[in-house]
Each structure stands twice: as structure tokens, then as C-alpha cells.
Amino acid sequence: DGGITQSPKYLFRKEGQNVTLSCEQNLNHDAMYWYRQDPGQGLRLIYYSQIVNDFQKGDIAEGYSVSREKKESFPLTVTSAQKNPTAFYLCASSIFRKGASGNTIYFGEGSWLTVV
């Protein structure tokens, strides 16, 4: 099946630990994104990448890091510097056409991160 796979679905982190959320897509999309969603809140962009080995900060990048070594993979690390990491994390991907809009963003099923 084509799509975006996020793992794990549920993750618990102790304070002071780094954790990494996995995101893999087999849609052959160039662009990948990480969003954070807090209960009853909208979608806030953490990082995005339009091409392998390149990525840009979104609106709330502090305390997070990413890498894009392969086209199909865009892992997100939540570092100990992120003071309030408990949230629902969504990975997404889309075709990237420079200078064009209208590229549908497809989302994964999300990962719940809880700090204990």
C-alpha cells in the first residue's frame, strides 16, 4: 500500500531524554513535513524538507531536530531542550513543484508522545 508510515504510534519519554519519531513514505514525494498538534489545537509546522539533505525550520523548531538522508525518510528527534513535548505529532509529504501551489499534503496516522 502506498502511504506514510509513522512509528511508534504511542511513545513515553522521561524528562531529560531524547526520542526519535520515525516517518517513512513510499509515495515518491520530494517534500516532507513534521507538524505538532496539541489537544483542541491547530497544526503547527516544526520542520520541512523539500529535497534530500536539506531542510528548513518551521514555526516551532526549537527543541527539535530532523535529518533527510533519504527521500523516503524524515525522522524527527524531540530533544530534552523541548520543554513541553507532550503532543500528537504528524508527518506529512507532498509533491514539490518550485513556484507552484496546489500540491496536496498527505498525512500519516500520527504519533502520540507523552512525557512521564
Place this chain on the structure above:
Amino acid sequence: QQQVKQSPQSLIVQKGGISIINCAYENTAFDYFPWYQQFPGKGPALLIAIRPDVSEKKEGRFTISFNKSAKQFSLHIMDSQPGDSATYFCAANPSGSRLTFGEGTQLTVNP
């Protein structure tokens, strides 16, 4: 300039009624306006989208109305069903730039 303001934050509708969610934007460079539907514990999925060269787009019970001069667009759900209960996000982006999402509307359709 990059914001999209969405209202209401929550909406309760009776089965068979019309659900209306509104969004407003400031950036006149926005040229693509999608709506996403999200069920609890799931990722959002594209529902319907419109470009500013048309004033309305209909897909089944879902209609987007677009008012370019007012910089507003809205989602209408006709004959609302309990299965439509979800969170709806409007979004917008200019050419070559990333999507900006509204804050979301939690829709509850009572049977």
C-alpha cells in the same frame, strides 16, 4: 500576513442540517485553498480544495464558497450526518510556499 483565521472553534448541528465553517485570510498572494478533515486519533485528509478563479466548488454534500474581494472562503456541509463529526481545517498557500492552516473547527452532528 501568513495567517488564516477560522471560525467557529466548535459547531454543533442536528442531523440533516447545514454545517458552515468560515475562514478569512490577508495575504492576497494565496492561490490555493484546501479543506482537511480529521477524525480523532487520525491524520488529516484532504476533503476538497478550490482556486480563486472560481467562486464555488461542490463535491457531493461538501461545497466551498470563495469570495475573493472579501478574502474569505467557507465550507458548507449539506445534510450533515453523524459520520461527519470531525475536526475541519481550512488552509491556504501562495505559489511555491508552504500551507498555512487555520485553527480548526470541531464539528459535532447530533443524531
